[in-house]
Amino acid sequence: MTRSAAGARTQQEQMRRRNLSEVLRRVHKDGAVSRAALSRRMGLNRSTIMDLTAELAAAGLVREGVPAGQGRAGRPSIVVMPERATVYGLAFDVAVDRLLAARVGLGGQVLERREAVRARAGVDLENVVDVLAAFGRELVAGADPGALCVGVGASYCGLIRRADGTVRYGPHLGWVDQAFGAKLAAGLGLGLPVEVGNEAHLGAIAEHVRGAGRDVDNLIYLHGDVGVGGGIIVGGRLLDGDSGYGCELGHMLVNPFDGRPCLCGSRGCLEAEVGEKALLDYAGRSDDLIGRAGIQAVVALAETGEARARDALDRVGDWLGVGVVNLINLFNPALVVFGGMLRDVYPGAASRVRARIDAHVLPVSRERVLLAVTALGDDTTLAGAAELAFAELLDDPLHTLATVR
Amino acid sequence: MTRSAAGARTQQEQMRRRNLSEVLRRVHKDGAVSRAALSRRMGLNRSTIMDLTAELAAAGLVREGVPAGQGRAGRPSIVVMPERATVYGLAFDVAVDRLLAARVGLGGQVLERREAVRARAGVDLENVVDVLAAFGRELVAGADPGALCVGVGASYCGLIRRADGTVRYGPHLGWVDQAFGAKLAAGLGLGLPVEVGNEAHLGAIAEHVRGAGRDVDNLIYLHGDVGVGGGIIVGGRLLDGDSGYGCELGHMLVNPFDGRPCLCGSRGCLEAEVGEKALLDYAGRSDDLIGRAGIQAVVALAETGEARARDALDRVGDWLGVGVVNLINLFNPALVVFGGMLRDVYPGAASRVRARIDAHVLPVSRERVLLAVTALGDDTTLAGAAELAFAELLDDPLHTLATVR
Numbered sequence: 094m095t096r097s098a099a100g101a102r103t104q105q106e107q108m109r110r111r112n113l114s115e116v117l118r119r120v121h122k123d124g125a126v127s128r129a130a131l132s133r134r135m136g137l138n139r140s141t142i143m144d145l146t147a148e149l150a151a152a153g154l155v156r157e158g159v160p161a162g163q164g165r166a167g168r169p170s171i172v173v174m175p176e177r178a179t180v181y182g183l184a185f186d187v188a189v190d191r192l193l194a195a196r197v198g199l200g201g202q203v204l205e206r207r208e209a210v211r212a213r214a215g216v217d218l219e220n221v222v223d224v225l226a227a228f229g230r231e232l233v234a235g236a237d238p239g240a241l242c243v244g245v246g247a248s249y250c251g252l253i254r255r256a257d258g259t260v261r262y263g264p265h266l267g268w269v270d271q272a273f274g275a276k277l278a279a280g281l282g283l284g285l286p287v288e289v290g291n292e293a294h295l296g297a298i299a300e301h302v303r304g305a306g307r308d309v310d311n312l313i314y315l316h317g318d319v320g321v322g323g324g325i326i327v328g329g330r331l332l333d334g335d336s337g338y339g340c341e342l343g344h345m346l347v348n349p350f351d352g353r354p355c356l357c358g359s360r361g362c363l364e365a366e367v368g369e370k371a372l373l374d375y376a377g378r379s380d381d382l383i384g385r386a387g388i389q390a391v392v393a394l395a396e397t398g399e400a401r402a403r404d405a406l407d408r409v410g411d412w413l414g415v416g417v418v419n420l421i422n423l424f425n426p427a428l429v430v431f432g433g434m435l436r437d438v439y440p441g442a443a444s445r446v447r448a449r450i451d452a453h454v455l456p457v458s459r460e461r462v463l464l465a466v467t468a469l470g471d472d473t474t475l476a477g478a479a480e481l482a483f484a485e486l487l488d489d490p491l492h493t494l495a496t497v498r
Numbered sequence: 499m500t501r502s503a504a505g506a507r508t509q510q511e512q513m514r515r516r517n518l519s520e521v522l523r524r525v526h527k528d529g530a531v532s533r534a535a536l537s538r539r540m541g542l543n544r545s546t547i548m549d550l551t552a553e554l555a556a557a558g559l560v561r562e563g564v565p566a567g568q569g570r571a572g573r574p575s576i577v578v579m580p581e582r583a584t585v586y587g588l589a590f591d592v593a594v595d596r597l598l599a600a601r602v603g604l605g606g607q608v609l610e611r612r613e614a615v616r617a618r619a620g621v622d623l624e625n626v627v628d629v630l631a632a633f634g635r636e637l638v639a640g641a642d643p644g645a646l647c648v649g650v651g652a653s654y655c656g657l658i659r660r661a662d663g664t665v666r667y668g669p670h671l672g673w674v675d676q677a678f679g680a681k682l683a684a685g686l687g688l689g690l691p692v693e694v695g696n697e698a699h700l701g702a703i704a705e706h707v708r709g710a711g712r713d714v715d716n717l718i719y720l721h722g723d724v725g726v727g728g729g730i731i732v733g734g735r736l737l738d739g740d741s742g743y744g745c746e747l748g749h750m751l752v753n754p755f756d757g758r759p760c761l762c763g764s765r766g767c768l769e770a771e772v773g774e775k776a777l778l779d780y781a782g783r784s785d786d787l788i789g790r791a792g793i794q795a796v797v798a799l800a801e802t803g804e805a806r807a808r809d810a811l812d813r814v815g816d817w818l819g820v821g822v823v824n825l826i827n828l829f830n831p832a833l834v835v836f837g838g839m840l841r842d843v844y845p846g847a848a849s850r851v852r853a854r855i856d857a858h859v860l861p862v863s864r865e866r867v868l869l870a871v872t873a874l875g876d877d878t879t880l881a882g883a884a885e886l887a888f889a890e891l892l893d894d895p896l897h898t899l900a901t902v903r
Binding site: 108325334339342360419427453457458 | 509510657716730735746749750863
């Protein structure tokens with residue numbers, strides 16, 4: 094074979110890998126998709142698509158068949174479906190006040206889950222890893238015989254160095270430079286690395302893949318926990334910055350000279366003005382209910398018209414509006430999604446947020462933008478962690494499979 | 499030929515097109531590059547690279563030879579160079595107080611230029627197009643016989659609908675929904691469309707391709723004219739949002755409740771607090787020198803220690819710092835570049851900007867970011883317009899050549 098023939102062969106193989114990746118990605122995202130639709134959407138002819146889906150089926154990643162409810166009238170349309178029971182990922186979520194773990198099938202369905210509520214203070218790396226690793230082992234033990242774990246993803250409420258899953262900065266749990274990913278991988282003992290991501294980054298990915306932002310290539314996800322984080326999808330990809338610490342929307346300086354102190358050491362950050370503590374302080378409820386329950390109590394009171402709760406929600410709405418205005422002027426997104434505790438807060442604060450947008454956003458950027466709460470309930474960040482777990486498989490299906498088997 | 503053989507052939511042709519594009523892009527960016535370096539950087543073998551450069555040379559786009567100053571000692575290294583005299587683009591720049599036009603060779607060198615200073619008020623579409631079209635015709639007439647214009651790009655100080663080059667909103671010249679691109683194309687009569695972009699977006703592209711941000715994939719460019727615009731490069735690509743109106747850094751709300759009025763109708767925008775008018779107002783100089791000369795006078799006075807000028811620069815530095823803090827926390831860039839009038843302002847305001855960064859930026863994002871003034875002098879936006887002119891050629895060299903010839 095001449096050198097350039099070898100080059101052409103290599104290029105053809107690269108192309109085939111890319112096409113396998115693309116087919117599996119679509120099946121994972123859309124759940125069940127016909128070969129005709131794949132052919133149309135990928136611009137490849139039917140026989141090429143058949144070869145590709147056959148190869149993925151032979152590898153045990155997809156299955157071809159007639160979807161339930163079809164096959165009676167007319168010619169049934171054959172669809173390609175993910176092998177969700179036998180190809181799975183483990184997803185973990187470390188939020189400020191709970192730990193979550195799930196076995197998630199290819200295609201994104203949660204097959205089994207574990208959850209632990211925990212005290213906020215004094216939660217060190219070792220305890221968190223012990224709880225999660227035990228959950229993980231149970232979830233693996235509960236899988237079908239012969240099922241294959243293809244990856245592990247974890248969401249954490251802090252700044253993450255993606256390369257090795259180190260938590261660089263997680264003020265709410267008091268973590269600085271903790272080797273979370275490596276320790277969890279060791280605790281699980283599956284011989285798989287644990288990919289760790291920032292919770293709001295992962296939330297944005299989940300909304301984009303299977304939430305309110307399906308098929309929306311420019312969106313912003315705002316996640317409220319105790320703090321406020323953000324994930325920004327630009328042109329279909331997560332904006333993660335030069336070293337993975339982008340999208341720190343919570344530390345946008347909205348009140349530069351008169352702001353409330355923020356856990357990060359600064360003042361007037363968005364998080365300091367609209368986070369849990371701000372809302373509870375404004376509502377005069379700092380000493381009783383805290384956390385999600387506290388937030389929901391204030392929102393419920395505001396709905397009944399209680400003045401102080403109403404005022405608290407309005408103030409949060411004003412500052413949230415300033416933040417959203419800046420984000421829209423900077424990013425010209427098609428959609429802004431609110432998740433975590435902001436899912437509870439946003440509906441009652443929406444009129445204030447919209448008033449700010451009307452007053453301050455450039456008309457051209459205002460004309461199309463939509464605002465919505467997450468479509469994934471309280472599982473937004475967990476769903477994002479599952480996407481991390483599947484990322485390598487989706488990038489190069491057969492090679493990854495050979496590695497993890 | 500079977501269908502899948504035909505498919506493979508098509509895929510090979512696509513790959514070859516992509517490779518031709520990539521080679522030409524590198525030659526355009528790097529000026530003169532050896533085949534060995536192309537082979538190494540693109541991961542293709544030498545014979546493939548030789549085929550590609552030979553095809554580009556046969557089309558008259560590049561030339562192979564020994565660069566000046568080499569070829570005496572040892573074996574000369576053959577380099578591939580852009581055909582800059584015979585393959586050119588036209589670049590236009592509509593700034594608030596001047597009009598620029600240039601013939602720019604493949605590789606980015608300005609071969610010939612025209613400039614007109616103009617009054618700020620009452621500048622309508624027709625006058626601007628008349629002046630620019632006349633410049634353009636002169637520049638075409640001045641080209642080598644046989645030279646080929648491969649594209650036309652224009653930079654405009656406002657919000658642009660990229661699809662058709664319409665100026666949606668250009669408050670400084672009072673333009674709303676003006677068909678600038680179409681009119682300029684008609685005025686030039688070259689049978690080529692005019693690609694129009696926002697000045698700061700184009701400045702960011704220029705910095706990324708051949709300025710302070712070469713090889714920096716995450717950078718922010720802040721452009722001061724009368725207003726303040728921005729361009730953001732994320733993962734090597736311009737962030738232009740859902741409809742092309744992203745990066746409106748100038749309308750980030752830095753002073754939400756106590757801000758100066760802004761031309762956009764809002765208050766407290768970054769542009770209102772750090773733009774030309776703010777600096778001149780703070781310095782008490784609104785009635786004498788305005789524009790760039792006015793800015794430079796204030797900066798020069800501040801350097802001598804004159805109190806009011808010094809104070810003006812400090813105030814601008816404080817607000818500029820708030821804006822830069824937010825941008826760093828949001829984007830985690832490796833580099834922030836200041837251009838236009840901010841090139842004059844930044845050095846004298848740098849200490850205030852840095853103080854804000856130290857006080858408010860998260861340590862992880864602060865650890866690597868650099869701040870610099872543009873490396874392209876006053877031609878940053880013009881250079882960006884030239885990149886627009888070459889974009890189609892670089893994307894698909896031979897096909898574009900066949901179209902424009």
